[in-house]
Amino acid sequence: MTLTVGAASVLAPNYHPLPVTLVEGLGSWVTDDEGRRYLDLLSGYSALNFGHRHPALTAAAHAQIDRLTLTSRAFDHELLLPFAERLAALIGPLVAGPPMVLPMNTGAEAVETAVKAARKWGYDVKGVPADRATIIVVDGNFHGRTTTIVSFSTDPDARRGFGPYTPGFRIVPYGSVDAIREAMDETTVAVLVEPIQGEQGVVIPPESYLPGLRALCTEHDVLLVADEIQSGLGRTGTTLASELWGVKPDLVTLGKALGGGVMPVSAVVGRADVLGVLTAGTHGSTFGGNPLACAVGIAVIGLLETGELQARATTLGLHWGARLDTLVDEGLLASSRRAGLWAGLDVTPPLTGRQLCERLLARGVLAKDTHGSTIRLAPPLTITVEDLDLATDTLTDALR
Known part of the structure; x- marks a missing residue:
């Protein structure tokens, strides 16, 4: 059986899959x-x-399904802190500063979380005037398909027809440190970039690009946010693709492989002084960090810890x-x-x-x-x- 989409189906035609079920x-x-x-x-x-x-992932999921699957963040559960601690231990040495973990569900949610954290850090810590924070992104980017994220997409299919668009983003050419330098000003709180552009076709930047961005962001007190949702967790032969250039981002977004293909699990991992600006009531998720997600996530981390x-x-x-x-x-x-x-x-x-x-x-x-x-x-x-x-x-x- 092959699914038929469009007028003859109740399924919205937002994908064009190959004819296989x-x-x-x-x-x-x-x-x-x-x-x-x-x-x-x-x-x-x-x-x-x-x-x-x-087998390690399905066993973890089966065992947890028989015990507890959801509490919401209104209550703690026994796996939330262990998951955060294990993920911080895995990713913490690869980011710039003592780490903190904020669990979410999808990759797009992780990116939205990083955007919010960067803006709030900009206002609360850097002193950017209210509602004026800007984030620099690059062309060819793919960070998800929420209304905010498509506002700074350069893919016509992802962007066209979904305005009005969210302000606060500056798009510059990919691979150019000079372009990012020229786009920076006193309102810039972050540079958001994929170390390797996956959706664009596994596009690898010039050798000096990531190190140049790290130095530039440090010089101007701007957060370097690495979207490692596709590139992270072993895909490039390193735990993070950023390691290929010896670069430590301030924040890293993780997703996809963090759930092992069992369920959606995502997280933002990075500097505690940045994620710490998100206090109770400022950000949340009903399913983020749920017991089943944490059980699977801990098993995923276990597969990666040995290298x-x-x-x-x-x-x-x-x-x-x-x-x-x-x-x-x-x-x-x-x-x-x-x-x-x-x-x-x-x-x-x-x-x-x-x-x-x-x-x-x-x-x-x-x-x-x-x-x-x-x-x-x-x-x-x-x-x-x-x-x-x-x-x-x-x-x-x-x-x-």
Whole structure:
């Protein structure tokens, strides 16, 4: 069965999925409603970094479902502080200052939380005049689809038709420290950036970009906010992509993989003096930090604490990258970009990214196109080298 969207369906047509209906998944593989198996190279946009139904994650979820699933933040529960402590221990050494954790649900909620915290810090601590705080963002960004976030999107599909737009954001070219310097003034409270732009096609910045932003933000007492919702938690071969450049952001937004593909879990982690401005009543969430989310989140953190999965993403990524480079050298791809087990591949017209994904689907591999001529690949960090080679062989066949 394939879902029909639009006029013939009760389901709003806000997605254009490939024609496959999935019913089961395990590890790197999924099965459709006709019994056909597919190798999943999308991993739920990195939400499934540990594969489908990782035993440690499903066990944690099952055990917690039988005990307590929700209290709301009107009451404490026994897993909230342990989750925050474990996440602070994992991410704290990677941010600029003693860490604090604020749990939420979705990635977009984490970004909205970071925006609110940065503004309030700007007013309460930096002394920006009321209602004048500005945040600098970059073109090609993707931070979610709430009304505030699409106000500073440069993607016409995400932005068009949803005005009036939220003020307070300045958009500058991606990859230019000078452009951010020119946009800064006494009202600037933060620079919000993805260390690697995922939705844009795994676009990697110039080597000096993140270090330059860190130095600039420090110089002007501006918060560096890294959106690591797609790039974080092992995807790039490091716990945070920011580590690739030795940069420690002031705030980090996490999501997707933090819930292990079991349920939505997100958080903002960063300087306690910044997140500490959000006092009781100033921000909240009914489901944020709920017991089930914390149980799964603690299990996810446990998978990352040893560093084994990050090292695996690095090693497999180098092997994979060499093969992808060969496809470029042979002229089968226009270009490729990769960090760890994350790749953006540009096809040569007249072939489109969607057409390549359809060819891969017919050959038993799942991938997703973006921005017309690009596909994104994000295999589970647990994928075997044999399955990774199978995926690359299938990609080669589809391109030919």
